[in-house]
Amino acid sequence: MGSNHKFNLSRPPGKNICFRTKSWFNIIFSRSSEMRQGRWKLGIGVLLFIGALTGWGSTAYPNGQKQIPEPIPGPGRVFLYTAKKFGVPILKASIKIENGSSEQGKPLYRVHASVDSLHYFGFLFRMNNRFLSTMQAETCSPVRYVKEIDQEGLLMKKKNYIQTLTFDASHQKVVVEKKGEDGKQEISLPPETYDPLSMFARYYLRDEFHPGEDIRISLYDGMKLRQMVFHSKKEKVKSKMYGEVEAVCLESTTSFSTFGDKEGIIRIWYTNDREKIPILIELDLPIGIVRFELEEVREG
Structure with missing residues (x-):
């Protein structure tokens, strides 16, 4: 996987696929067997991303200024x-x-993510969070991860x-900087530790796993180093748009600092x-179940 890999955006999903033109994460960097195998681990990265956005928690810092550019x-x-x-x-x-994109002659991938509350819940909570992960194209190893958090409300x-x-x-560490605060914090990490978005990219593109297998993941999101184990199994599930389908379920237990760990x-x-x-x-979650459903995919 290197700079020669390109997005193949012209091929629509086949008619026998559950989600046709509205397939979420139907990204094809390459038609090689290596890329096809990577789709098996796509779901793990999505889980980590969603978990980081909605419940793992962070400490608040004042006077945040926009730093992440729009895609x-x-x-x-x-x-x-x-x-x-x-x-x-x-x-x-x-x-x-x-x-x-590239830095110092090395090809990179960039993953932008956002999460926004709907306006009619503004009196209860308002959320306008942005995330940007930059990673090496050949390995998906994280280079930089920026979180821009802006949220408040009664809840x-x-x-x-x-x-x-x-x-x-190379030195198995991460340097943490907080806008508006002096000094940097240096934290040692296990080998192959990822941020939530670079983990998504890695497990979309990398090795295959099979239902019944346990997948171990090392993740650091700026607050806590997590050693997570995902269990996988086959089962049928009802899709809002496409009825009952055969699916693979990935499941993991983790603590949520927003809810007192x-x-x-x-x-x-x-x-x-x-x-x-x-x-x-x-x-x-400790406050109940939150469900994320596929809505749409847009090109470019």
């Missing part, structure tokens, strides 16, 4: 998600993967800050076919 037009896709609680939409989330603590993680894989469960179901399309993501 640029070009090769890539934007994937749209709707989160619901008790069947009511509460959040909109998006991810865009870009290729074609959540006010948070307004910018945090930057700079990864140094109480444990919750993260699950994802994706189609058990060569496309491996996520059809439902579920967070079983």
Whole structure:
């Protein structure tokens, strides 16, 4: 995997695939067997991303200023998600993967993500969070991860800050900087530790796993180093748009600092076919279940 890999955006999903033109994460960097195998691990990264956005928690810092640029037009896709609680939409989330950038002559991927509350919940909570992960194109090893958090309301603590993680894989460490604060924090990490978005990219592109297998993951999101184990199994699940489908479910238990480090469960179901399309993501939180459903995919 290197700079020669390109986004193949011209081929629509086949008619026998559950999600046709509205496939979430139907990104094809290459038609090689290596890339096809990577789709098996796509769901893990999505779970980690959603968990980081909605419950793992962070410390608030004042006077946050916008630092993450908007995604640029070009090769890539934007994937749209709707989160619901008790069947009511509460959040909109998006991810865009870009290729074609470089630093110091090395090809990079950039993954933009956002999560926004819907306006009619403004008196209860307002959320306008942005994330940007930059990673090496050949290995998907994280280079830099920026979090721009802006949220407040009756149902959540006010948070307004910018945090930057700079990864140094060769020395197995990360440097954490907080906008508006002096000094940097240096933290040692296990080998192959990722941020949530670079983990998504890695497990979209990398090795295959099979239902029944346990997948171990090392993740650092700026607050806590997590050693997570995902269990996988086959089962049928009802999709809002496509009825009952055969799917693979990934499930892991983790603590959520927003809820006093109480444990919750993260699950994802994706189609058990060569496309491996996520059809439902579920967070079983101490406050109840939040479900994320595929809405739309946009080009460029």
